[in-house]
Amino acid sequence: MSANLKQDKRACRITKVTTYVVGMRWRNCVFAQIETDEGIRGIGEGTLEYQPQAVAAAIDQLAVRYAVGRSVFGVEKLWHDVLRNEFMHSPIINSAAAALEMAMWDVAGKALGRPVYEMLGGKVHDVLPAYANAWYGVGKTPAEIGAAAKAAAAKGYRGLKFDPFEDAGREPDKASIRRAAAIVEAVRAGVGPDVDLMIDAHGRFSPGAAIAVARDLEPYDLFWFEEPCDPENAASLAAVGRNIKSRLATGERCTSRAAMVNLLETHEVDVLQPDIIHVGGILESKKIAAMADAYFAPVSFHNPFGPVATAAAVQLDACTTNFFMQESFCEYDVPYRFDLLEHAPKPVNGTYIVPDRPGLGAGEFRPEVAKEYPFDPKAFLPLFTDRWSSRF
Numbered sequence: 001m002s003a004n005l006k007q008d009k010r011a012c013r014i015t016k017v018t019t020y021v022v023g024m025r026w027r028n029c030v031f032a033q034i035e036t037d038e039g040i041r042g043i044g045e046g047t048l049e050y051q052p053q054a055v056a057a058a059i060d061q062l063a064v065r066y067a068v069g070r071s072v073f074g075v076e077k078l079w080h081d082v083l084r085n086e087f088m089h090s091p092i093i094n095s096a097a098a099a100l101e102m103a104m105w106d107v108a109g110k111a112l113g114r115p116v117y118e119m120l121g122g123k124v125h126d127v128l129p130a131y132a133n134a135w136y137g138v139g140k141t142p143a144e145i146g147a148a149a150k151a152a153a154a155k156g157y158r159g160l161k162f163d164p165f166e167d168a169g170r171e172p173d174k175a176s177i178r179r180a181a182a183i184v185e186a187v188r189a190g191v192g193p194d195v196d197l198m199i200d201a202h203g204r205f206s207p208g209a210a211i212a213v214a215r216d217l218e219p220y221d222l223f224w225f226e227e228p229c230d231p232e233n234a235a236s237l238a239a240v241g242r243n244i245k246s247r248l249a250t251g252e253r254c255t256s257r258a259a260m261v262n263l264l265e266t267h268e269v270d271v272l273q274p275d276i277i278h279v280g281g282i283l284e285s286k287k288i289a290a291m292a293d294a295y296f297a298p299v300s301f302h303n304p305f306g307p308v309a310t311a312a313a314v315q316l317d318a319c320t321t322n323f324f325m326q327e328s329f330c331e332y333d334v335p336y337r338f339d340l341l342e343h344a345p346k347p348v349n350g351t352y353i354v355p356d357r358p359g360l361g362a363g364e365f366r367p368e369v370a371k372e373y374p375f376d377p378k379a380f381l382p383l384f385t386d387r388w389s390s391r392f
């Protein structure tokens, strides 16, 4: 490293990384705060389904190996170094790297006085339509869930997503499909014809069962059918895509560019759903969105976690041409998600307004709030049990 670069005041070198695990009802969220030699702090999120302590440990490890001493303007090299040198590709490593990468973008933007989206090409969307998830935890019967849908739609969301399948497995019996169809029917009746309905199967079906279920749900005009089968076998997923009328959505559990290509190459994936954390951060997500665009596929970033991940999604959405709808749990989550950040994102009339504040646009992270809600060993959401959604 040249002496000039070492002394470059604009480098903003990372001096310290602190991780926080915050119990948030059905999951623990993981945050990494970085401090720099310029006195600017940044926040990132590395939440991964049900492995918070593993990710927190990985962040601590990666901080020593790659982050401390690095300029926050070196995100591309950070990710490259992590991917090559950690050797085992793993969602735990990706999520840890994403937490650091996101925090680096936050500091970089704060140092320049610019939002992250202005460092990624600039804004192409001012207002971001959102769809609600987790709105159906309160309901038990189809009538109750239909009423909950009506209330959620009244908040202005473009769409609502839900999983009506409860404990159904790979080959559900007719009665359980009928119960799911009754829920979907009640939701459609509750929201009227103009709200997009998205069904998430969380990978539970065989291709044959998925096609049969999708046909039973056709009368309710679904916008997309998400993860009808697990995502690893792209050809099996494509077999479903070829045989259903609604769009096929997937991608939240794919953690590499190569896995995304496998999905896109089937030409059956209509909506790609990268998770910004699971793929390794903001820049990698931007690249994956561009790959999807080459297949004329829109992206809808997966976003069920904490407020920092949502802030990152808002930044990416703002500068991504093929963005069209943002997943949102905000209004159906623990209230303190809005206290963890100085400016936590929150939907307004079912949309996110793109902020013009620097970095992630979230201001300062509040460690004192994080410490009030420590790691919760019971925060877990097994998706194949009766009434699991009541834990939302």
Ligand SMILES: [Mg+2]
Residues within 6 Å of the ligand: 200, 202, 226, 227, 252
């Ligand atoms: Mg999903």
